[in-house]
Amino acid sequence: MSILDRLTGQDRPSPANAEFIAVLADEASAALLRQFVLEGMVSHAHVLVGGVRDLIGLLGQVERPPRQLVVDVSGSTMSNTELAELAAVCPPGVAVVVVGERNDVGTYRELLRMGVDDYLVKPLTMDLLRRVLNRRTGRSVPAQQIRTGKVVACVGSRGGVGTSTLVANLGWQLAGPLERRVAAIDLDPFGGALDLMLSAPNNHGLADLLANVNQLDPNFVERSFAQAAPRLFLLAARAELDQSGVLPPRAVLTLLAELRKLFHYVFLDLPARGGELTAALLADADTVAVVSEPSVVATRETLRLIQLAETRDDRVPLMLLVNHPRQPGHAELKLADFEEAVGRRASHVLPFDRDAAGLGENLGPPLISRRGPLALALRRVADDLAGRRSAEGGRRLLPDWLPLPGLAPARGG
Numbered sequence: 551m552s553i554l555d556r557l558t559g560q561d562r563p564s565p566a567n568a569e570f571i572a573v574l575a576d577e578a579s580a581a582l583l584r585q586f587v588l589e590g591m592v593s594h595a596h597v598l599v600g601g602v603r604d605l606i607g608l609l610g611q612v613e614r615p616p617r618q619l620v621v622d623v624s625g626s627t628m629s630n631t632e633l634a635e636l637a638a639v640c641p642p643g644v645a646v647v648v649v650g651e652r653n654d655v656g657t658y659r660e661l662l663r664m665g666v667d668d669y670l671v672k673p674l675t676m677d678l679l680r681r682v683l684n685r686r687t688g689r690s691v692p693a694q695q696i697r698t699g700k701v702v703a704c705v706g707s708r709g710g711v712g713t714s715t716l717v718a719n720l721g722w723q724l725a726g727p728l729e730r731r732v733a734a735i736d737l738d739p740f741g742g743a744l745d746l747m748l749s750a751p752n753n754h755g756l757a758d759l760l761a762n763v764n765q766l767d768p769n770f771v772e773r774s775f776a777q778a779a780p781r782l783f784l785l786a787a788r789a790e791l792d793q794s795g796v797l798p799p800r801a802v803l804t805l806l807a808e809l810r811k812l813f814h815y816v817f818l819d820l821p822a823r824g825g826e827l828t829a830a831l832l833a834d835a836d837t838v839a840v841v842s843e844p845s846v847v848a849t850r851e852t853l854r855l856i857q858l859a860e861t862r863d864d865r866v867p868l869m870l871l872v873n874h875p876r877q878p879g880h881a882e883l884k885l886a887d888f889e890e891a892v893g894r895r896a897s898h899v900l901p902f903d904r905d906a907a908g909l910g911e912n913l914g915p916p917l918i919s920r921r922g923p924l925a926l927a928l929r930r931v932a933d934d935l936a937g938r939r940s941a942e943g944g945r946r947l948l949p950d951w952l953p954l955p956g957l958a959p960a961r962g963g
């Protein structure tokens with residue numbers, strides 16, 4: 551086996567641990583990339599001949615995302631659907647350089663708008679590769695973090711309304727059938743049960759990360775999570791009941807900034823409706839999901855939660871999820887009355903289903919993967935979060951990070 555093979559990772563049967571993956575349409579360009587990898591001693595590199603589809607297939611096999619991707623779109627129609635599919639399997643923190651044949655400003659701008667870091671027009675030269683890739687393959691983070699994952703803060707109007715059930719099931723659905731990289735964070739160190747709901751170990755990773763929040767690197771972060779399913783990771787902590795200051799708000803915010811680069815979705819299971827941490831996280835989240843039930847107490851608290859979420863100066867996308875964790879009864883408001891009282895329509899209504907919920911709580915996999923009206927309603931919420939048409943089998947929309955308003959870089963022609 552040649553040094554080149556060892557360096558470019560061609561000896562490995564799968565690119566599972568590749569940090570640099572390049573897929574080129576023709577052998578000459580691939581050879582140039584191999585030379586670049588050799589010259590720059592790029593470790594864990596995987597270079598092959600193929601197209602966007604091949605890259606999508608490869609990424610489906612890796613557990614840990616690579617740092618850098620180079621993908622050749624020449625010959626293909628370079629359709630938005632193809633690149634959108636690539637986007638869906640490629641976590642936000644990965645730098646993507648597209649290679650192609652078209653040399654017009656429109657193409658370049660469109661690619662940048664979609665979150666691509668750079669566009670190289672063929673024919674490739676070593677000089678061009680050095681200029682564009684060297685600043686990216688090094689240990690430094692890309693200068694511009696264009697795409698970021700979405701933090702979804704889930705908070706209940708009272709205990710027992712189903713907040714954790716929602717986090718577990720939405721996380722499961724987005725990571726499984728919808729193939730996003732998902733982090734679920736249990737922010738109740740005094741008895742949160744997300745680990746049980748996801749059949750994952752509670753490994754105290756959250757406390758470790760927060761204690762070392764100024765020395766976060768992707769490997770350390772990755773190790774601190776417990777894996778619940780492919781692409782689904784849990785972060786939790788367990789503290790003594792008399793312990794205080796377990797989750798310092800500033801440290802949690804610093805951690806979230808890092809997690810946004812590594813995951814498409816970060817779900818926060820917030821146990822408390824108020825306090826410094828909740829207020830800070832509701833202010834930082836990209837989406838706030840307020841979970842409630844149509845009881846009198848919950849109605850009053852829902853109103854207060856919505857007001858808290860709306861104290862931000864920019865409007866927060868707020869999802870109001872009306873769950874029925876109890877058998878429908880007398881103590882319940884009609885949906886219309888509930889909506890009038892809180893001044894907002896419910897985004898989704900989830901029916902009561904004791905058997906399904908009980909099963910999901912005690913035995914994995916969660917109920918969202920089963921049949922029945924509650925599972926169906928949950929899948930609609932997941933589709934909504936992923937920016938897809940709600941009906942199952944409905945039209946697939948572009949992944950929601952694609953046009954990130956306000957984050958598009960001000961560069962290009």
Ligand SMILES: Nc1ncnc2c1ncn2[C@@H]1O[C@H](COP(=O)(O)OP(=O)(O)O)[C@@H](O)[C@H]1O
Nearest residue numbers: 709710711712713714715875901902903904907
């Ligand atoms: N739609 C539903 N139908 C029946 N039971 C439900 C439903 N949603 C939640 N539950 C049950 O309600 C209980 C409380 O749910 P949980 O998610 O732990 O609430 P929270 O996190 O808000 O305290 C759990 O036993 C759960 O299985």
Ligand SMILES: [Mg+2]
Nearest residue numbers: 713714715743
């Ligand atoms: Mg809970």
